Amino acid sequence: MSPVHTLVLNNGKKIPIVGLGTWNSPPGVVAQAVKDAIDAGYRHIDCAHCYQNEHEVGEGINAKIAEGVIKREDIFVTSKLWNTHHEPMDVKPALQHTLKQLNLSYVDLYLIHWPFAYQKSDEIFPRDSNGKILHSRVDFVDTYRAMEYLVDDGLAKSIGVSNFNIQQLEYILKNARIQPVTNQIECHPYLLNKKLSEYCKSKNILITAYSPLGSPARPWVKSDDRVLLQEPKLLEIAKKHKKTPAQILIRFQMQLGNIVIPKSVTKERIISNFDVFDFTLNESDMNDLQNFGYVERICPMFEDTKHPDYPFNDEA
Ligand SMILES: NC(=O)C1=CN([C@@H]2O[C@H](COP(=O)(O)OP(=O)(O)OC[C@H]3O[C@@H](n4cnc5c(N)ncnc54)[C@H](OP(=O)(O)O)[C@@H]3O)[C@@H](O)[C@H]2O)C=CC1
Numbered sequence: 590m591s592p593v594h595t596l597v598l599n600n601g602k603k604i605p606i607v608g609l610g611t612w613n614s615p616p617g618v619v620a621q622a623v624k625d626a627i628d629a630g631y632r633h634i635d636c637a638h639c640y641q642n643e644h645e646v647g648e649g650i651n652a653k654i655a656e657g658v659i660k661r662e663d664i665f666v667t668s669k670l671w672n673t674h675h676e677p678m679d680v681k682p683a684l685q686h687t688l689k690q691l692n693l694s695y696v697d698l699y700l701i702h703w704p705f706a707y708q709k710s711d712e713i714f715p716r717d718s719n720g721k722i723l724h725s726r727v728d729f730v731d732t733y734r735a736m737e738y739l740v741d742d743g744l745a746k747s748i749g750v751s752n753f754n755i756q757q758l759e760y761i762l763k764n765a766r767i768q769p770v771t772n773q774i775e776c777h778p779y780l781l782n783k784k785l786s787e788y789c790k791s792k793n794i795l796i797t798a799y800s801p802l803g804s805p806a807r808p809w810v811k812s813d814d815r816v817l818l819q820e821p822k823l824l825e826i827a828k829k830h831k832k833t834p835a836q837i838l839i840r841f842q843m844q845l846g847n848i849v850i851p852k853s854v855t856k857e858r859i860i861s862n863f864d865v866f867d868f869t870l871n872e873s874d875m876n877d878l879q880n881f882g883y884v885e886r887i888c889p890m891f892e893d894t895k896h897p898d899y900p901f902n903d904e905a
């Protein structure tokens with residue numbers, strides 16, 4: 590097995606650069622995907638309560654621990670606090686529920702999934718009788734303080750945030766006792782998030798890039814007929830390096846200095862998406878990949894735009 594390629598978080602802990610995404614990975618399929626990923630060399634799995642498959646993800650991880658392929662400490666497991674559990678008193682029970690689902694005693698990283706809160710509910714998207722999402726106001730610094738206690742308790746080795754904008758990060762940093770180690774955000778050539786990335790870099794907060802392949806399973810948000818994985822310039826770069834377009838997009842994130850979490854439940858893709866350590870994109874490739882122009886946000890959470898903590902009102 591080749592060495593695990595890692596970056597160092599601002600608390601000195603290591604995080605494997607390439608992780609397996611699990612959103613939209615169906616129960617009945619995802620446990621095998623996790624096992625295939627671990628066999629292929631992945632040592633980082635990105636999960637979330639709202640993906641509703643943590644039980645099966647845990648099955649995959651624990652099967653590989655039981656087989657002796659990995660030990661618990663060899664694998665980096667991330668989960669995320671969902672919007673319905675932002676009240677400080679709900680934070681620890683939410684992680685305890687996730688740990689029970691995963692059948693693990695700690696996560697390596699726990700993130701606030703979004704800065705905005707929904708009303709407490711067992712539903713992922715609680716709605717009123719008109720179908721409108723039931724928002725609530727919880728100061729996310731209060732939520733974050735409850736996250737800090739999870740580190741004290743040893744239930745989460747590191748904590749961080751996801752989908753936070755610069756102002757929201759500044760507010761966290763002003764009040765944090767434990768620095769967030771990462772901001773997990775959408776990042777790919779159609780949405781580079783340059784200002785936010787530069788800000789995070791200046792604060793020693795790593796970017797974890799989600800939807801790095803342009804999330805092709807979300808055609809419903811596309812108002813344009815451009816498909817990232819089929820961009821002519823990307824195909825040209827892939828041909829030149831004898832790599833797949835997906836491998837180029839993953840390598841692109843790595844060379845930006847980001848953690849990257851491509852999702853797949855297809856064994857061949859899981860394997861090939863990890864085969865990204867034996868080539869380098871040159872400066873001109875990197876520039877070309879940063880010149881596609883903004884197309885659109887793949888994960889805009891349109892139903893939440895009126896929430897005062899919605900993060901994307903003044904950034905592209
Ligand atoms: N914090 C947040 O708010 C968010 C976090 N995330 C995280 O990031 C992960 C990745 O983002 P996601 O939105 O899933 O999108 P990705 O950009 O990772 O794309 C995943 C899709 O691409 C397909 N695919 C995978 N590999 C290849 C390949 N080599 N060639 C062609 N198609 C491929 C997959 O299909 P198949 O599985 O059928 O192979 C799947 O449909 C998520 O799974 C989740 O863990 C995502 C969105 C928001």
Ligand SMILES: O=C1CO[C@H](CO)[C@@H](O)[C@@H]1O
Nearest residue numbers: 612637639702703888890
């Ligand atoms: O992580 C995520 C995956 O996609 C979901 C649906 O768009 C989002 O709600 C969530 O943030």
